[in-house]
Amino acid sequence: MSSCFDSDGELFALVSKDLDRCKLRVSSIEFLATKTIISQLYELEKGEEILSTAFASSDIFATGKRSKSHQQSLETKTVAIGLNTGKVLLYSPANNDLIATLESPSGVGITDFHFCEQNFRGYAVDLNGKIHEFDLKSHNLLRSFTLEDTGIRKVSSLVYEGSLHLVLSSNSIYIYDLKTSSIALSFPGHVATISNIVIKDSTIFSGAEGDRFVNCYSLTTKKILKVVVFQSPVVTFRYGESQGHGVLIGVTEDGNIELFNDPLATNTMQKSSKRRRQVESINTGVIIDINRPEDRNAANENMKFIDLFIKGSSIIVSWMEGLVPVFDTLSWVKTVDDFATLQIITDTHLVKDRVASHKDQGLELHDSAAPKLYTEKNAVVTMGDNFKDLEVDQEDLETFGDQLKQAPIKAARKKKLTTDSLATVLTQALKSNDHSLLESVLNNRDENVIKKTISRLDSIYVVNFLDRLSERILRNANKQTALIVWIKWVMIIHGNYLMQQPNLFSSLSTLYVILSNRSKTLPKLLQLQGRVNMVLNTIDMRKSILQDKETGESDDDSDLDEDVVEYVEEVEDGILVEASESEDEEMVAENGYSESDDDDF
C-alpha cells in the first residue's frame, strides 16, 4: 500500500487493490478542509498497477504563473501516478479525471516521479534506473538518461551551489547536475535500496527498505551527519521544524510512530572532544502507538499508522478504518517548555471519532442498519422434556422410600433375599454404586432371568436402578436392546411402587427423555416400512406380471390355487405361545450356569 500527502497536507492519496484492480483514493483531510471535501476513487485498467504516487508540489498546472497566495486551490492539485506499464498519469482529484498521460519510451514500471517546480519539468525513474525528463506544459518527453548505477529508484531535486540539481538514489545518493549532466556529489548509503528521501535545506535524510536507520547527510560538509535509529524498520518519515525545533518523525513497520527531537542539533561537547570517524547516532525516540479502547477488544485489532504529515507544530497521522483512511492531528511540540516536549499518546479519543459515525460497529463489523442476526453462539440448547430442575416440595422431600431405607426392618428384609445370588449382586451394586458389579449383572440377557431378578429386587432400589440404566443407555447406544428389557420388567413388576413415588418426574427425567425420544421415531419408521413394503410388493407384482407374459398365460388358475394358504389365527397363535413358553422354561433351566459365559460382548 503506497500513500502520499500533498504539500499542504490537505489531500491524501492512497493506493489500494480491490479484486484485480488498482485504485487510487484521494481524500481530503476532513477536519482541515475549509473548502469542498474531496473523496475520489480512481480505478485503473485491469493489469495496471500503481508503483508510485506524487503530488505536484505547487500549482504548476494552474495558470502558468504562481498565484500570489501560496494556498493552492483544490482544482489545480495534481497527482502523478507511476504505473507498471511505464506510464505516468497526471490525475486531478477535483475533476476525478486524467489531465495527461506521460509515456516513457522504455515501458518499464515507474518507481518514482518528481514535479520540479523550478523548471516546470517532471522527472520519472523506471525500474531499469532510467530517468525520463518531461515537459509538464506540453507533456512531451524531453530526454532519457541513465547513470552508471542502474539501481536508481528515487528522484528528487534541490538547489545546490546556486543551480538546480537532481537527487537520485539507489543504495547510494547522487547529486546530479542538470546543466552539466554529471554527478556533482555522491554519498554512500544503505545496504538496501533507499525508499525515502527528505530534503531540508542543505540536509538530506534517507531511509531504506527494511532498515532501521535514517541517515542524515550534510551538503555543506559533504559528510554523513548523524544516524537516527528507529526501533523497527522505517516505512516512511518526515522532517519538520517549528519554533526553532526540528523533529524527525517516522512510521515504522509495526505501525507505530517514532519521534526524534532535534536530530540535527550537534552535540558540541562531542564534536570538540573527539574527531573520530564515528558517526553520532540517536537511539531514543518517542513512540506513539494506536489502539482500540480496552473494552473493545483492543488486542484483536491490529491498528497501524500508515502515514503522517508534519504541519507546523502538529502532526497529521493517518490510519485505516476498514477501507477508508482516517486522520487526526497531534501536537509534537509544547510551547510551555523551552524545549519540545513530546507526548506518548494512547488514542482512545481517536477511536471515539470513528465510533460516532459507525455506531455499533464492533468486531463483527455489524452494520447498525442491518437486523441483528440470529446466532446460537453460547446459548444452552436443551429439550423440552428435560425435567431435571423440576422443583420439589420441601416438606415432601422425606419420601416413604427414604424412611424405609433408614428403618431397621431393612436389614431383616434383605437377609431373606440373599438366596437369589443375582438379585443380591444387583442390590449390592446399586447400594455401593459399583459400576463393574452392575455391569456383570446387566450382562444377563436372558429375559426370564431378568424377570426373576427384578421381581426379587427391593423396591427402594428401583428408582436408583432405573437411573443407572438410563445413564448407561445414554452413554452407549449399542447395548440398548438388552437394557430396555431390564427397564421393561422394572416397569411391570415395580410399576405399582413407582406410581406411589413423589417427584418421579424429576428423578426419572433422563429415562423419560430416552424413552420418549425413541418412541417418537416409531410412527415414522412404521410409515417408512409401509412405503418400502409397498415398493417391494409393486416390484414383485411387476416381476410376476413379466414372468406371466414370458411363460404365456397358460396356467393362471393352477398357480393361484397353489399359493392360497388357509390361515387360522387361533391355531397359529397357539403354536407360537406354546413355543415361546417352552423356550422360556429351557432358559430357566440353563440359567444356573450360563451366568459367567455371557460376557462375550
Place this chain on the structure above:
Amino acid sequence: MTVGSWTFTEHGGGRLIERGSALSTDGRFMFVVSSDSLRVFNVDNRIGVRNVKFSEMTVRGDFPELDITKKLVRMLVSSDILHFVFSDGHHLWLNWKEFMSGDLELKVEKFQVPGTVLDVLHYKDEFYTIIGKRNKGHNRQVVKDGEVLYTVESVRLHNKSLYDRKIVFLTTDHKVTVIDLETNTSSDVKFSYRRDVMSVAVAEKSDMVALGTATGIIHLVESNTERLLKWHIDQVKAMEFTVDEMYLVSGGVEKVLVFWNLSTGKQQFLPRLNGVIVDIDLSNPELYTLTLISNSIVEFLVISSIDLASRISVASVKNRFKGLNKKKSTDKDVTKLGFDITTDFEVVKDQLFFPLRSQIQVYDYIRNEQQALQTVAPVSQIGKVRSELAIQDPKVKCFAVSENGKWMCTFDSVPTPSADALLSTGEQTYSLKFWKHVPGDAMYGSWELTTKIIDPHAQKPVSEIIPAPSSLYGGDAFVSVDGKGNVRLWRPRALDPNAVAAANNKALQHTEWTLRKAFSGFESSSESVHASWSPDGSIIALSHETNVLLLEVNTSQMDPIPLPSLVQNRITGLKFVDDGNLLLLTKRSLANFNILTWSKTPLNLSLDFPAKGQSLVAVDQAKRIIAVVLNYYNHDKDIQSKVYLFKADSLVPIGEVSLSKGISGIRYSSYNDTFVVVDTSSMIFTLSNKDLPKFNQDSDYVTEINTLVGIAQSNHKVLNNVENSMDLLTESVMLNANSFDKILENTEGLTVTNLFERVLKVI
C-alpha cells in the same frame, strides 16, 4: 368526546411511504414522511432531530386536506427548499433550514395539469410533470406550465435520469422513448424484446438505457449496441446510473444491491439488505438512498458510496395486523367488525416490541425510532427467489418480555421444508428461546440468546407466554401454556458464583433457563387457552374453552382450584385486575369475577370482540383500571373506536375517549403509567389521566373527601353522558326472566346465604 380528563397523546409511529424521503443537498439531513408527519434525521449521528405533524403546520395558500400517504408523488430538495408534489397537482414547499429553526409554514401552488400527476421532474429550476394513469398501458404526457410538451402512447413504465434531465418511457409494445429536456428532443431506442421489462433507467449524460427484466437479465443499450448483464435471477425492481456513469446500480427481489462496472462488466455486491430493493437514488454522489420493502413495510437506507456502510436507516413500526382491510361490515351490529384488526405487541418501559415473522422489532415510542431489530430464529438473510419461496421461514408465534426488561422469551415454529417427499414433511419444530438484554453504550443494546429449548411442550405448540409479575422471583420467570392447557414454568438456573469466577469461558457464564414446574392440563386440545398471573404472583389463572382453573404457583405441582362456570362462550382472554378480581373475556362478553367473594361483580358487559380480543383490553393493576377498546363502524362504515375505562366493581365507566381510527391493541405501561395504544395505521398513542387522584397515605382526609366528591360529581356527568352514548353497550338493567340466570350460573361452592344475597342484589 372526552369524559373526565382522559386524553390521547400522539407519539408518532405509523408507516413510511414509498417516495417519501429526500436528502438535503449537503447530505447532512434526511427528510422522511410518515403517515402524518414530517421527520428530519441527522445523518451524521443517526438521530431524529425534528418530528412535526402536518396538522401542526400552517399552509399559506389554498390547499385541501390531502391524504398525504396516498397522494404524495415525490419529495425533492433543491438547495434550501423541500418540495412535496401530490398527484392532484398540488405543490407544497418549505424552506427546511427555517423549518428546522421552528418555522412551520408551508407554501402551496397548484400545477396546471390535465390529469393525475404520476411524477415530477425538477430540471433547471423548472417543474415538469408527467401526467397519466397509474394503470399500465395509458398515454403519458410531459407537461410544463400547463402546456403538454410530449405525449407518449400506451406507456408501461417510465423513469427519469439522475438529475431529471431525461425521461425514459417503455410502451406496451416494447418501444423505448427517451426525452431529453436539455435539447428538447425525443429519441427512440431499440432493444430486442425477449421477456417482460420490470424497470428502466436512463443515463443523464450519455445515451445509455438499461432495462431490467422479469427474469433478472438487464439489457444495457448504448448507441444502438446492446449488452446483457446477467446476475439477477428474479425481477429487477430498480436501477440507476451513477453520477460518473461508470456504474449501473441495480436491485431486486434478492435483496442484494449490485454495482455493475460498465467498462469491465464486473460486479460488486452489497448483500443482506432488509428488504426487496424497490428504488435507488444516487443523486447525492456520497450518499445512496435505497428504498426497501419487506412484508409490505417501507424502510429507507442511506449508505455511504465510499465504504458502502450504512449512514442511516429509517424504519417505521413493523407490526402485523391479523386481517386488516379485508371487508366492510354488512352486519347490522355496528360493533361487530367483519374482520380482526388486532395486532400483537408488548410494552416494556419506553419500548414497544413488535413481532414480525422471525424478527422482533424494538421501537421506542418516546423517541419514535426503531431501536433494535432482532432476528430470533434462523432465517435466510438473502431474498428468496423462485422455488426458494417454497421454503418457509420460522415464525414467532408468541413472545413475552419480563417487566424489568431484562429477559425476553420467544416461541417460534419452523416447518420442515416440503422440498422432497420426506416423511417429515409438514412437521414443525418448536423452540422456546430465552433472551437476555445486553445494554449498549448509549443505544438500546441488543438481545443475546441464552437458552433454546427444543419442543418445550413436546409436540404441542405453545399458545401463550406470560411473564411473571415483578413481585415473584423479581420478575425473572415465564410461564408457557399450550393448547391442552399444560402449563410450564421456566426460570433461570442460579449461577454458581465460584464457577463463574473460575471460568473465563463465556459459555459457562451463560444463564440456563430450565423447567421448574409443570402442570398437566386437560384431555382435549383447544385454540382458546389463556393464562394470567395474579399481581402478587401466587396464582395463575388458566382458561381452557369455558373452564377456568386457578393454579397455586407455590406448590410444586401447581395445584388447581376450579372456578365455577362463569361464561357460556369460550374464553378468549383473561386478566387479573388485582389480587382478587379476574377479568374474563369472550367473543360476546366481558365479565369480572371476584375470587375472594366468589361472585361476579357488576362489571359485566356484552359486546362483540374479535377472537384475539385480549389485545383490546388492558389493565392498570396498580390503580385497578380496566381499559376496554371498542371498535365500531360509523355512518360512513369507517372504523372508529372508543376506549372505556372501568373499575372492577362498577359498570359505569370512569372515562371514555374516542379515536377516529380503529384501535388494534392496547397495553398498560407501568413504567410510564399510561395505556399505550396502536391504531390500525400503526400510529402509537398513549392514553393517560394526569388528574386522577392518587390516594397515598400522606394526603389528609379533607383533600381525599374533596376528590371523592369530585369523582362522584364527574361520575354523575359520566353517567349522563353514558346514557347518551350507551347505545353501543347493550347492557340490560331491566329486571326480566333472564335476570336471575346470572345468579344460578355459578352455584358451585356457594352457600345459601350468599345466594340469597345475590338475589337481593339483582332486585
